[in-house]
Structures are given as C-alpha cells and as structure tokens.
Amino acid sequence: MNLVEFSTRFSTESACEEYLCQLRWKEGFRCPKCDNTEFMSVRVARRRDAKERLPLFECKSCHRQTSVTSGTIFHRSHVPLTKWFLAAYLIANDKRGIAATTLSQHLGVSYPTAWLMLNKLRKAMSERNSRYSLDEKVQVDEFYLGGISHGTGKQGRGTDQATVLIGVSLRSDAPQHCFM
Ligand SMILES: [Zn+2]
Incomplete structure (x- = not known):
C-alpha cells in the first residue's frame, strides 16, 4: 500500500479504530476481565471527540467498559490514531530508520512527542518480531x-x-x- 492509499484508508479516527477491532477481536469482542463475549455499545458524551470515535464496549456480565485502544500503546494518548498509524507506516517504510525530527515534521507534533511515539512503536514492532516464527x-x-x-x-x-x-x-x- 502506498502512502496515498494508506492515508486515504486511515483518514479518520473511526477507520483506525475499526481496523484495531478487527486485529484485536478477530472472532468478536471478548471482555478482558471475565472473557464474556456479550457486550453493549456505550457512547461517552463527555469524551471531547465522542462523535469521531467508536463507542466503548460494555461487558453484559461484569459491566466493565473497554475501549479498543485499552491495553495498547495508543491508550490515553493525546495524539490521534490517524497520526499514530501514519507514524507506524513511515517507520516501517524507512529502511534507514526514520529520525524523531523527521517524524515530528511529517506529523506536525512536537519533538518530544515524536520521540516517544518512535520509541513506543519500535518497541512494539520488535516485540511483534520476537513472536513471529518462520513458516512455509x-x-x-x-x-x-x-x-x-x-x-x-x-x-x-x-x-x-x-x-x-x-x-x-x-x-x-x-x-x-x-x-x-
Ligand atoms: Zn466482563
């Protein structure tokens, strides 16, 4: 996928969240607390960006509310998912290793934020690599x-x-x- 296709596909918060849902709950939602699969969708009006976001998943059994980003590196970040996704794309496609200054310019975020994002994404990518096993x-x-x-x-x-x-x-x- 080239940069234009990527930024078109992940142009909104809800598009990014939908994608995370598919990755995280391939066989449907599972409550992280009690493993129940039945849930209700709850809109949280007090959330600033409530309209752009997916509703929370509320477990019908224990009533725990889970957002798709909970337990991920994106959770409670003030940086929108669209920027996180773009950062992941840029890091994965720069073979020489992208610098935090470059990332900060591309995303329009401060240097300390870009540095933090870069480190969190690199760590997540190397953890993913360590779980990957060669096949075929x-x-x-x-x-x-x-x-x-x-x-x-x-x-x-x-x-x-x-x-x-x-x-x-x-x-x-x-x-x-x-x-x-
Ligand atoms: Zn539950």
Whole structure:
C-alpha cells in the first residue's frame, strides 16, 4: 500500500479504530476481565471527540467498559490514531530508520512527542518480531562473523569467530522474512 492509499484508508479516527477491532477481536469482542463475549455499545458524551470515535464496549456480565485502544500503546494518548498509524507506516517504510525530527515534521507534533511515539512503536514492532516464527519453506545457513582468526586459526566449525545463524522463509522461492 502506498502512502496515498494508506492515508486515504486511515483518514479518520473511526477507520483506525475499526481496523484495531478487527486485529484485536478477530472472532468478536471478548471482555478482558471475565472473557464474556456479550457486550453493549456505550457512547461517552463527555469524551471531547465522542462523535469521531467508536463507542466503548460494555461487558453484559461484569459491566466493565473497554475501549479498543485499552491495553495498547495508543491508550490515553493525546495524539490521534490517524497520526499514530501514519507514524507506524513511515517507520516501517524507512529502511534507514526514520529520525524523531523527521517524524515530528511529517506529523506536525512536537519533538518530544515524536520521540516517544518512535520509541513506543519500535518497541512494539520488535516485540511483534520476537513472536513471529518462520513458516512455509525455510532455508537455514550459518556463517562466521569476525576479523582475522587468532588462537587456533581454525576455519569453519572450529573457528573462534562468532557464529551467525540465518533463517529465511520462502514463498514461491521469493524471500519473505529473515531472522539472524
Ligand atoms: Zn466482563
């Protein structure tokens, strides 16, 4: 998805929230407190941006009210979801690693806010990566990393250089994901 398609698709708070709902509750809502699946939608009038937001989910059993962002890095943030989503897009698409100053300019937020967003998103992305496992056809190989070998001077498996194991998942022989 290119930047134009992305910003069109996620142009409103409710579009972002709908997307989070699909990600979070693929098989429908589940109360985080009692695991019940029945809920009522509750509009909170006192919320400043109530009209733009999805209603809260109120569990019919324990009456706990849950918003789709609760328990996520977006919860209680003063930054709108549209900006969070755009930040995630920019970070994921900048292979050299986007700087907080650049992000702050693109999003129109202060430097400290951009810095915080960058760190929260990077942490979330690396946690997601650590849970990801390679699938389909996986090719694994090892190589040795380091300068000139001292000590035994052995090559290959006996070397004193650091061993790096690399795994690549392939789909139709095209690389998909890579772990080192
Ligand atoms: Zn409940």
